[in-house]
Amino acid sequence: MKPEELLYSKTHEWVAIATDEAGAKVATVGISAFALEALTDLVFVDLPQVGRSVSAGEPFGEIESVKAVSDLYSPVDGEIVEVNSTLVDQLETLSDDPYTSGWFVKIRIADETALSGLMDHAAYQKQCEQEMADE
Amino acid sequence: MPACDVPSEPVERLLPPEALAQTAPSLPEVTEPELVRHFVNLSTQNMSVDSHFYPLGSCTMKYNPKRNETLSSLAGLLGLHPYQRVETIQGMLSILHSLQEMLAEISGLEAVSLQPAAGAHGEMTALFVAAAYVRDTDPARNVVLIPDGAHGTNPASAAMAGFKTVEVKSTPGGLVDLDDLASKLDERTAVFMITNPNTLGIFERNIAKICQMVHDAGGLVYLDGANMNAILGVTRPGDFGADMMHFNPHKTFSGPHGGGGPGAGPIAVTGKLAPYLPVPVVKKSGEEYGLDFDRPKTIGRVRSFFGNTGVLVRTYCYLRTHGPEGLRRVSENAVLNANYLLSRVKHFLPVPQGDRCMHEFVATAQTLKRERGVSALDIGKRLLDYGFHAPTVYFPLIVHEALMIEPTESECRSTLDAFAEALFRVTEEDPDLLHHAPHTTSVSRPDEVRAARQPILKWAGPER
Amino acid sequence: MPYIPNTDEDRRAMLQAIGAASIDELFEMIPADLHLGRALDLPPALGELELAVHVGELAARNRPASQSTCFLGAGSYDHFIPSVVDFVASRSEFYTSYTPYQAEASQGNLKALFEYQTLIAQLTGMDVSNASLYDGAGAAAEAVLMACSVTRRHAKVVAASTVHPEYRQVLGTYLQNLETELVTVAAPNGTVAPEELDAAIDDQTACVLVQHPNFFGCLEDVEQLSALAHAKGAAMIVAVDPVSLGLLRRPGDCGADIVVAEGQSLGNPMSYGGPYLGILACRDKFLRRMPGRLVGETVDRRDRRCWVLTLQTREQHIRREKATSNICTNQGLMALRATVYLSAMGPQGLRSTAELCLKKARYALGQWTGEGLLQPVFSAPTFKEFVVRVPHGQADALLSAAGEQGIMAGVPLGCWYPELEDCLLMAVTEKRMKAEIDRMTDVIRTVLN
Structure with a gap:
């Protein structure tokens, strides 16, 4: 997936929207290259079980570096339908390809209202630049 | 082991076969000379207070008096079983009773429990006490407010006591932001936890007002006593408004730290909280000492038996060695040493919170990091090469590239000078040399990422 | 002052460097009205000689169990401690160092704790041990919280009444502000009745806590009880006496998911109840929910094997209110003692x-309950402790008479178990000689006849 075509949350998750065979909308969620760079030296990722329901803005998992833990926030309301279970063994290479093999979970969207709060790539770039300036 | 001197059947006849192990336990088979050499060699790979200056901020690494080790090891103290009858332990109970009274006096609070086994355990115990009090008086109160510079144990202890935690901001000067505090105090506030002097080594000059605000809102004030080394005999938590506090005897009252324990975490509380303290407490009637279990409102027990008595006996020895004047002199000299070091360090490492401190101060390597890529971690590691233990780094979280330095009163001026000199030289050194420091220790920087990604937590054989 | 090296002249020079007129000026940060303004009301200072006399007198007012014939147990035992344990633990490079956060300057402590973790894992049959907790009771309480977190069940915890009463009290205190109910399963015959345990466990039960050998010294059928817990999806926590593992099957081989223990027996003096050593070990799958510090092996920049505190994101200094526990200081020196003890043994x-514990305890039980003297209370096989009933109203007289002979005879059980009002819990370790046991037989005979 190309970063320019994705949506982004304020908390640095990226989102790709697709439609499944049943016609339901499914969000694929990962975290951005910018966030990965800030986290550095990832050691563990804790992902939810398939079937768990999540709501927008609430944590669905955690990502850990040696001395920090960050929550992973769901950008949408819905249900976890797939989890990238190979991710935990690929943390070393996650930053090489955060937008394709580096996805975390797929969420079947129950309510689309939260989507309108997400940013496009240009707006997200701006947020990242602002954060860098604040540091 | 000696031969069995009682007539006996074989083990197989005494216990059912399904309960017995098929083989002896898997343990090392080494002779005593090998064992001694192994552990003595290991010991030489540690830095310690007895061998090195150890300015680890927030940890109060002061000298550990040898008389305390000797006296606490007397058979009449070390050999007591916790369930001996009280008439056989009157001397021990006398020590513990006096210690309760001395800690009450030092804290300015009414009642003391010696049971908690460590500072964090004391925090948790006091919050259990607060929870029980709130249950009796105003059960809707379920929030603990904690400043953003607090030790991580504060929010963790509050969570274990079933409270929700809310963070209170600090001002740019490192004090509690009174407006933010006011906005967060309400009818759900159970406790406000505060470290004073705070983790930046600053005394909260508004402490009386802060306590008043919390009390007006119906909450209790908890004082994290980690930094008591700055104020012994100068001011008392009970007098500035705290309702409860813990002591860290392994810090303030000379420990020792034991490579990470044992500590102890006695707590002191006001009269209205006293009925909730854990059982037992030591009581005295006439000349007889006893254990009081008959306390209907008690939260119960937080530890088996009496507590970390061995640490408490050392505390008693320390307090009896100093007396009132001596104890005050401890704090005076701890504060003097910290201010002296601050006056030397501030010229090459900025100390954002100003020219004066209590028993410790926090310098920042932010400029060095930005301009030359040298981090607080690099500096700490390089100091090991100069024969000094590193300061605490990256704490408190509210200062970037923090170096938290606490010299304690038991260091002399020339050591402080040598340390300041080394610190200065480090800040002038080639960044590349610092990134790879330390160079002279038995190992260089460990690969912590590898340790956490594929944890090896027990011996897995000689091959890696 | 004995531990303040600066002279008055140093202090003057230092104040000058600071730019302060006096030490009092340094305390101006504290508002004037908060200054105590008087000396603390504490007893006067004592020099080393005076202190030694004073503390020596207080110590002499105690009668230490270690210098008596000690049949007291109930979680604290008079076991033999090889000299090498005290020798190693008195190296001040160990006891005056801090928690080994600064790995390059702490390899000695880290390696010793790594060895501790290894030995505890091997002894218990678990995959992983932490680097110690406060005591056995705290370890049991932390294990229960960990089991709630792992199973995601927070409604109910089941404990056997044969678990040390103080451990259950501590657990009760830890749970009193949480939504978790503590259910205690009675054991009128001295061991857990499987059908009663089974009835107490439901699909909301996080874990089952048993002790083996239990508080009364009796062996529990851990394998059967574990199967009952697992059948309902509950975790099995077993509290053990580490010395018993010299002889008994490892709890890890009998279905335990988490093993906890009071490690005092492993080279730590009785010391009126502390400092002791909380042992906690578990299966790999619980690793990330473990409380307390963990030491891990890694390599340094020159590829040399070394050790470091690891998986710290579990802990309070990083995860704060979401940490697996609030524990910070642990019992490092006691863990070192246990490591040296196990290596020496x-x-x-x-x-x-x-x-020796088993055989001597059985001999004592036989002698003391022979001739119809004391009554054995439970019939289950025991390890180094057992419960006996004294004829009604005579327990105190027996304890006093024994005391006069320099014997600390047993722990009365009535304060915890009203139905065991006239009963004593008696422990016999490898240190007790036949002559001591026989002397106690004489005391019993004298008092009861």
Whole structure:
């Protein structure tokens, strides 16, 4: 997936929207290259079980570096339908390809209202630049 | 082991076969000379207070008096079983009773429990006490407010006591932001936890007002006593408004730290909280000492038996060695040493919170990091090469590239000078040399990422 | 002052460097009205000689169990401690160092704790041990919280009444502000009745806590009880006496998911109840929910094997209110003592210690309950402790008479178990000689006849 075509949350998750065979909308969620760079030296990722329901803005998992833990926030309301279970063994290479093999979970969207709060790539770039300036 | 001197059947006849192990336990088979050499060699790979200056901020690494080790090891103290009858332990109970009274006096609070086994355990115990009090008086109160510079144990202890935690901001000067505090105090506030002097080594000059605000809102004030080394005999938590506090005897009252324990975490509380303290407490009637279990409102027990008595006996020895004047002199000299070091360090490492401190101060390597890529971690590691233990780094979280330095009163001026000199030289050194420091220790920087990604937590054989 | 090296002249020079007129000026940060303004009301200072006399007098007012014939147990035991344990633990490079956060300057502590973790894992049959907790009771309480977190069940915890009463009290205190109910399963015959345990466990039960050998010294059928817990999806926590593992099957081989223990027996003096050593070990799958510090192996920049505190994101200094526990300081020096003790004893030493405890305890039980003197209370097989009933109203007289002979005879059980009002819990370790046991027989005979 190309970063320019994705949506982004304020908390640095990226989102790709697709439609499944049943016609339901499914969000694929990962975290951005910018966030990965800030986290550095990832050691563990804790992902939810398939079937768990999540709501927008609430944590669905955690990502850990040696001395920090960050929550992973769901950008949408819905249900976890797939989890990238190979991710935990690929943390070393996650930053090489955060937008394709580096996805975390797929969420079947129950309510689309939260989507309108997400940013496009240009707006997200701006947020990242602002954060860098604040540091 | 000696031969069995009682007539006996074989083990197989005494216990059912399904309960017995098929083989002896898997343990090392080494002779005593090998064992001694192994552990003595290991010991030489540690830095310690007895061998090195150890300015680890927030940890109060002061000298550990040898008389305390000797006296606490007397058979009449070390050999007591916790369930001996009280008439056989009157001397021990006398020590513990006096210690309760001395800690009450030092804290300015009414009642003391010696049971908690460590500072964090004391925090948790006091919050259990607060929870029980709130249950009796105003059960809707379920929030603990904690400043953003607090030790991580504060929010963790509050969570274990079933409270929700809310963070209170600090001002740019490192004090509690009174407006933010006011906005967060309400009818759900159970406790406000505060470290004073705070983790930046600053005394909260508004402490009386802060306590008043919390009390007006119906909450209790908890004082994290980690930094008591700055104020012994100068001011008392009970007098500035705290309702409860813990002591860290392994810090303030000379420990020792034991490579990470044992500590102890006695707590002191006001009269209205006293009925909730854990059982037992030591009581005295006439000349007889006893254990009081008959306390209907008690939260119960937080530890088996009496507590970390061995640490408490050392505390008693320390307090009896100093007396009132001596104890005050401890704090005076701890504060003097910290201010002296601050006056030397501030010229090459900025100390954002100003020219004066209590028993410790926090310098920042932010400029060095930005301009030359040298981090607080690099500096700490390089100091090991100069024969000094590193300061605490990256704490408190509210200062970037923090170096938290606490010299304690038991260091002399020339050591402080040598340390300041080394610190200065480090800040002038080639960044590349610092990134790879330390160079002279038995190992260089460990690969912590590898340790956490594929944890090896027990011996897995000689091959890696 | 004995531990303040600066002279008055140093202080003057230092104040000058600071730019302060006096030490009092340094305390101006504290508002004037908060200054105590008087000396603390504490007893006067004592020099070293005076202190030694004073503390020596207080110590002499105690009668230490270690210098008596000690049949007291109930979680704290008079076991033999090889000299090498005290020798190593008195190296001040160990006891005056801090928690080994600064790995390059702490390899000694880290390696010793790594060895501790290894030995505890091997002894218990678990995959992983942490680097110690406060005591056995705290370890049991932390294990229960961990089990709630792992199973995601927070409604109910089941404990056997044969678990040390103080452990259950501590657990009760830890749970009193949470939504978790503590259910205690009675054991009128001295061991857990499987059908009663089974009835107490439901699909909301996070874990089952048993002790083996239990508080009364009786062996529980851990394998059967574990199967009952697992059948309902509950975790099995077993509290053990580490010395018994010289002889008994490892709890890890009997279905335990988490093993906890009071490690005092492993080379730590009785010391009126502390400092002791909380042992906690578990299966790999619980690793990330473990409380307390963990030491891990890694390599340094020159690829040399070394050790470091690891998986710290579990802990309070990083995860704060979401940490697995609030624990920070642990019992490092006690863990070091246990490591040296286990290394000094070795497989055969620990095994023969356990055998001696068993044989001597059985001999004592036989002698004291022979001739119809004391009554054995439970029939289940015991390890180094057992419960006896004294004829009604005579327990106190027996304890006093024994006391006069320099014997600390047993722990009365009535304060915890009203139905065991006239009963004593008696422990016999490898240190007790036949002559001491026989002397107690004489005391019993004298008092009861």
